[in-house]
Amino acid sequence: MKAKAGDVYCVYNEKLKKYTACQITKVEDKDGKQMAVKLSLDWSGEEPLKEAELSELKPLYVDYMYWDNSLDMNNVEVDVPEKYIFVGNVAPIMDESSDSYSYGWGSGDIVYRQLRWQDIPKAKRDAFKAADKSEEKVMFEGEECRISRRNMSDEWIHFEDVLSLRVFPCLSHLTLHKWYKNLYEYLEGYPFLRELELNNHGQKELDFSKSYIDRLSVDMTGVEELVLNDGMEHLILFGEVSDNCKIRTEDNGRTLILYVDGKLPRLSGLDNLGSLHIRSIMELDIEEVLSQYPDLLELRLWGKPGNLINFDKLSGFSKLRFFSTMELFGFSEKDIPEPECFPNLCSLWMDSLPEDAAKMVKKLYKNRAKEGLHLWITKARKPEWLAQNLDNPFRSWDGREGITPSNAKKAADIYRKTRAQVVKLIEGPTSDFEQDIEALVRTYAEGFNKMDKRKYFITTIERDEVFDALSDILCLIPDELGLDKNRMIDIFDDVKEF
Template sequence: MKPNIGDIYCVYVEQLQRYAACQVTGIKEKWGKPLAAVLELDWTGDKLPTEEELDKMKPLYCDHFSNDQLEHSYVNPQVPKHYILAGNRPPLVTEDTSRYSGWHTGSSMVYQLKWRGIPEDRRRSFKEAAMDNTPVVVGGVQMARSTSEIRDATLQQFSDLSELKQLPCLTRIAADRPYESLLSYVNDNPFIYELRLENHGYTSIDLRSSSLARLILQADGLEELFLNKGLTFLSLTGTPSPKLKIHAEDGGQCLTAAFTNNVPPVCGLERLSGLHVKQVKDLDLGPIVRSYPQLKELDLEGKPGNIVNLQQLEQLTNLRLFSTYDIFGFSGEAFPGPDRLPNLTWLWMESLPADAAKAIKDKYKKEVPKGLDLSITKPRKPEWLAENFNNPFRDWDGRDNITEARAKKAMNLYKKTLAAITTLAEQIRGGGMTAAEAESALDTLVSDYTEAFNKMDRRSGFIETVEREEIYTVLEDLLNGARQQLSAAGVEVDVDKLFDTFDKLRDF
C-alpha cells in the first residue's frame, strides 16, 4: 500500500498492549528510489482513534537517555500490511529529516514511557551528567563523569561496585567473571540498559527488578533465569543446559532471542516473538516450529548452512518478518506461498540457491503492492556453490562496493593460499622440506596474500572497515590451520611473527 502525505497510520504494539500512531509527512526521491518521511505521534489507545483524537494528535518528542529529538525518519514507502490507515491531516511537521530507519512505530513510545516512569530527580541528574566530561576516579581508574559503558577490564580494578554510583550515565556493563554485587547493582539501577555476562558461574540468575532492554548471557551451567518486564532482546551464548527454565513475561511474547548454530527448546519461551540464529551449519526447522509456534520474526544466518523442513515455515501463521543469509539446501517449492503466510510483511533472502530465489521471487512479487518488503539477492548456481561454498570471501561476490573481478580474485587467492599450506605440510611429512624452509615459505605466502590485497585496493580504495576485518579474519583462520597441520608434521609455527609481516606490508 502506497501512502499519501498526511496519512496517519496505527499499529498494535504488543509491549504497550495498545495502538500507537505515525504520520507520513513527506515523500521524496533518494538514491533513485522513493522514500517516505514518517513521524511518530504522541498518542496511544486501546482502540483506533476517533476523528476528534486525530485532530488533537501531536508529534512524539523523545528525551529518554541522551535523546532530545522528534522521532522523524525516512523509510521504505511501502506501508506494512498490518498498519491501519486511520485518517489524513495536514503534516504536523514540515521540516525535513536526515534520519533513515524502518517502520518501527511504537518502539520509541515504549522507551519514552519507560523513561517517564523513572523519578524526575534521577532523570535530571542523568541529563546533567551526560553533558559533564569532568574526570572522576572510580576504582582507581580515571574516567569522565559522562561515561556510559563499563567493561570487565575496568571492573577488575574495583574493590566495591558501589563506586559505580559516581557514574550517573552508566547504561551498559560487560563482565567476564562473577562479581558479588553486580546483579543487585543492575537490579537497583533504572538506567542500565544492557548487560553482558560471561563466565559468571551462576546456576540461577534473577533480574526481575532490573530495567534491562538487552541481555547477552553465557548459558553454560545456568538452570534458572528470571527476566525483567520490558526486556526485548536475549542472547544466550555457550551451550544452554537441558534443565534451563526461563521465566519471561507472557512466555516471551515481546522478546527476541538469539542463539548460535543450534536452537535449544528452551522451556519458558513458548510464546517467543522473535528468533535469530547465527552461524548456522545444519538446521532442522521442524523443532523450531514446534518449540516456538508464536514467532513473528525469524532470522537465519549461515556459516554457510543448510536447512531442512523449510516447508514447515507455513505453520508459523503469525510470522511477519523472515530473512536468511547464506542458507542453502532447499528448493523454491519447499517455500510456502503467500496464502500460507498471510501476515508476512518482510521477506529478505540473500545468498541462496538460484532456482529457489527465482521461484520465491515469482511467488511473492505480487505481494509488494500490498505492503510486502521483498528483497531476494545473490542467487547462487550449483556450480558456484560447488566451488565456493566453503570460501570465506564468497560474500564479496555481489557486494555493492566490490566488483565481480575483485571478488573472484579474493576467492581464488584464498583457495591458492589454502592449497599451498596443505602442500607445505605434505612436503614436511615427506622429508622434502626443513622447518626453516617451511617458516620462510609461510612468510612468503603471507607477503603474497597481503600484497595481492594492496594491489586490488590501490586504484579504488574499496577495502573499508568490514573488508579489512574480513581479510584479517581469513588470514587468522589460514594461519591457525597452518599451525595445526605443521605441528602434526613436527614443525611449530610462530603465528605472531607472521602477523607482523602482514601488518608491515598492508596499505589498507
C-alpha cells in the same frame, strides 16, 4: 496501500500494550525512489485514535537516554504495513525532510522507550543528562576517567566491586568476565544500564527480574534457570546451553528476540516466543523450529553457509511477519510455501539461495510485493557456484555492491592459495617455519593492498572479513609448533594499507 502526506496511522505496541501513532509528513523522491517521512506522535491509548482527535496531535520529542529532545523522523517505504491502522488525513505537523532511514515502519517502540524513561525519577534522569554532557573526570580504581563514560569492561580496567561503577552516572553498556557478588544490587539500583554481557560467571541460576536491561548476552554454560526482567527485548545465548534450561520471562517470550548460534537449543519457558535469530547455521531442521516455536512473528536465519531441512514446513508459521535467510541452501522450488500461508507477512528477504528457489519465490510473491510486501531476493546461486564456494570466506563479496566480480574472485584465490601453503608448511615444518609463515602473511596483506589501490572498496566490513579469513588460517597451526600468532597479526596490521 500507499502512504500520502498528512496520513495518520496507529499501530499496537506489544511491550506497551497500547496503540501508538505516527504521521506521514511528506512523500518525496529519494535517489529515484518514493519514500515517506514518518514522524512519531506524542500519543498512546488503549484504543486506536479517532478521526476527531487528529487536530490535537503533537510530535513526540525524545530525550530517552542519549537522545537530546529530538524528533523521531525517518524515511520509510511508502507502502503501508498491514498491521498499521489508517485514522485520517490532516495537514502535516511539519514540513522538514529527514536524513535518517529506517528498516520497516516499526511498532512504536520509541514511544514505549520514552514512556519507560519518564518513569525513572526526574532527579536520576537529570543526573544522567548532566554527566553525559560533562567534561568532569573522576578517579576509578586509580585511573582518571571521564564521568560521561558510557561503556565499561572489566578487561579494560580491573575492579573487584561492581558497585564502584556507580561513579559513572550514564553508563549503559557493561561487559563482565566473571561473577561479581554485588551485581544484582548494582543492576536493581541503576536504571540506565541497557546492555549487559556476562561471561564465565559459573552460576547455575541467574535472576535479572529486577534489572532494567534491554539486551542481555549471557554465557549459558552450566545455567539451569534464567529469569529475565519484563522489559527485556534481546536475549543472546552463547556457550553450552543445557537441554530444557528454564527461561522465565514475560508472556513466555512473546515480545522477546532470541539469538542463538549454530543450532537450536531445547529451552523451557519460551512457548510464545515472538522472534528467533539463528546465526552460523551448518544444518537446521525447520520442522524442529516449528515444533518448539509455532507462534513466531519473526524468523531470521544466517548460514555459514548451511542447509535447511524440511523447508516446506515453513508454511506452518501462520503468524509470521518477517522472514529472512542468508547463505542457506538445501531446498528447491518445490519447497517454497504459497503466499496464502502467511496472511500477515510484511517482509521476505532471501540473500544467496538456490537459483530455482529464488525464481519461484519471485514468481509466487510478486503480487504480494505490489500490495506492500517488502520482497528482496538476491544472489540466486547455481549448484556449481555452491560447489566452488563452500570453503570461501569471501563468497558474500560475489554480488555485493561496490565489489567487482574480478575482485571477489581474486580475494577467494588469495585465501585459497595462502591456506594451501600454510597447510603444506604444517605438514612438513622446517627450521624457518615462522619466517615462512611471516612471508605468507605479508604476501596475503599485499595482495589485498594491490586490489584496493585500483579502486578503494575495502571499508570496515570488508576489512574485518579479510582479517577474519587470515585469523582462521592461522588457527589451523597447532600450538606445539610455537608460532607467535599475535606477532603475525601485528605484521598483517603493519603491511595492510586499507
